[in-house]
Amino acid sequence: MTAATDFSSTQAAQLTAGAKAALITVFVGALCLAFEGSAPWLVKWPAAWELPATEWIGTFLDWFLNSIKPAMRLFSDLMTYPMDAANYVLGNTPWPILIGLVTALGWYLGGLPMAALGFIGLSFVLASGYWAESMNTLALVAVSVPVALIVGGAIGILANEVPRVKSLVQAVLDVMQTVPTFAYLTPLLLLFGFGPVVGLIASAIYAAPPMARNVMLGLERVESDIKEAAIMSGGTRFQQLFQVEIPAAATQIMVGVNQCLMAALSMVIIAAVIGGFNDIGWEVLLTMRKAQFGEAMMAGLVIVVFAVVIDRMSGTLATERKRYDPRVVWAVLGITALFTAVVWSGLPDPSEITLLNPIAGAMDSGLTAFTQANGPWLDALKNNSMFYVLLPLRIGLDQAVLPFTWGFQWTPGMSYGLFAAGIVIAALMAWRGHLTGGLVVLILIGMLETGIANLPWPFVLIGAAALGWVAGGWRLAALSVGLLCTILFSGLWERALLSLYLSGAAVFSCAVAGGLIGLASAVWAPVWKVVRPICDMLQTIPLFVFLIPVLMVFQIGEFSAFLAICAYAIVPMIRYTRHGLVNTPDEMMEAAISSGATEWQIMRDVRAPYAAPTILLGLNQTILYAFAMLVIAALIGTTGLGQSIYLALGQADVGLGISAGAAMAILALIADRMVQGFAEERRKALGL
Known part of the structure; x- marks a missing residue:
């Protein structure tokens, strides 16, 4: 009896906060699956329970905006004066003067490389034919x-x-x-x-x-x-x-x-x-x-x-x-002014300079030839990614696995087999001392079988509360549940899950691919020499521009939106992973080397654990970037909150636009706080 009691107390002591949270989440998920048929309200929030929050917000904002509209229109009228003045100055200043000014400023700030950057950059703008714009x-x-x-x-x-x-x-x-x-x-x-x-x-x-x-x-x-x-x-x-x-x-x-x-x-x-x-x-x-x-x-x-x-x-x-040297600045400005004065009468209109038009035409024809020549494998890439990855994540295996997609029909027996395999994996991992990891695997299998867009709302709320509790205590858990309940009652729950699915898939892809690229950049310096300028370029590209290349190749669709989100959000993961891995303290590295550890052991047991807080901050930024890009990607085929926001803009529906925007902000805020909580926990564990 005493031995049994001692064993139970030992097991209880080994049950970590993460294991307790995962156990509760698994239990709630199992209950939802068990009562899905008899209590459908456990799976889908009844429309009768929704509050007309969108209409309330729209009514209030219409009243408020109309009350301040006269003052805002006056402010708008006042702002037209500096806007018109800036347009007049920049539009009527001869283009050689502007190029010379930027070149001179570049020299003053950064010498010849910066001056060359300014000159070549403005010359490219001139040659593109878009100078006036x-x-x-x-x-x-x-x-x-x-x-x-x-x-x-x-x-x-x-x-x-x-x-x-x-x-x-x-x-x-x-x-x-x-x-x-x-x-x-x-x-x-x-x-x-x-x-x-x-x-x-x-x-x-x-x-x-x-x-x-x-x-x-x-x-x-x-x-x-x-x-x-x-x-x-x-x-x-x-x-x-x-x-x-x-x-x-x-x-x-x-x-x-x-x-x-x-x-x-x-x-x-x-x-x-x-x-x-x-x-x-x-x-x-x-x-x-x-x-x-x-x-x-x-x-x-x-x-x-x-x-x-x-x-x-x-x-x-x-x-x-x-x-x-400022003398070079004055020399550049003097040469520019002299050149402009000499050729003033013959200075071509910038709108007539279209040196790069043939390149744009060649890009169009080249794209057409490329898509015609490679259309089958491009379509195969897009369709396979949709049918075998994105669609199952969204609606679950039991709805996505069909004869015309996978070649066979998903059956209830397959679901039971999948869950049985998950239970076996969880049991084996628990037996090896990884109970939390085994339970997480079981949760992920359940989410894959059900689909993120079809997850029962109690499971999502309890899961968010459990994750928040592990990351930041009961305050974060209560905050997460309270904010998610506002989405639930507002009638935007299904759209929020659709947004969560696409952004989650993009973040996971960025975490894996960006983490591996960051690891390679930290280990091999030549890799970073290639990756760094690419990251610099991606970070300076405005969000909208990411849509153009994916549209050129894959046309409108969810897969194109997914690629655009990944391209924008992957950079922080690469940078933070590399930064964390290369900044391990010298004394830790020396101790590991003197103990005879191999390069792999040093990476696994020293550099990676020390870099974990920094990598988590990179994941945090990746999540925020993904949500920021989600609305822009609505222009090329996403569904969910991003699409609602874009439709609200076209319909001038203030209530829907603000409600959907607030819902997306809530998802981003919860994810931000949770990742920051885990990062802070790792910093404390490392004594930082």
């Missing part, structure tokens, strides 16, 4: 960025000066960065109407949070000695802030300026959806709708060129203090 885009960025810098800087300073509002500001910034951009385009459309100004305001709203965060971070990191010296000198609080602390935080603040510029530029195509004026974003949209993929790619490359040039120059301004 590009100047309109730059005018939008030139006006929206100062607005975003002022607003974001003021918010950051406010949060620093008034600690009571800091947590509120951080929560608002979290919401602004997780709510999809399309969601708040609908209320902006009602407030400001169509036109370039509404695109300008949308860009400013999207670009303000990075500035606010970096101002807050920079002011937090100012050394206490510097602050004490400012106080001891007798300066007022205003003088301390603007003459001491802000200059001391200038490097971090300039990083915010860089991110603000990139965010505003990434919005130009999205803003074109409601702005609709003759800018480069509108050209991308127009050529994509006409299936002119060569022209669309050329216009997209113009945006990429702007992104690369702006990113490199503003990044250098933020991180490097070295400045190059």
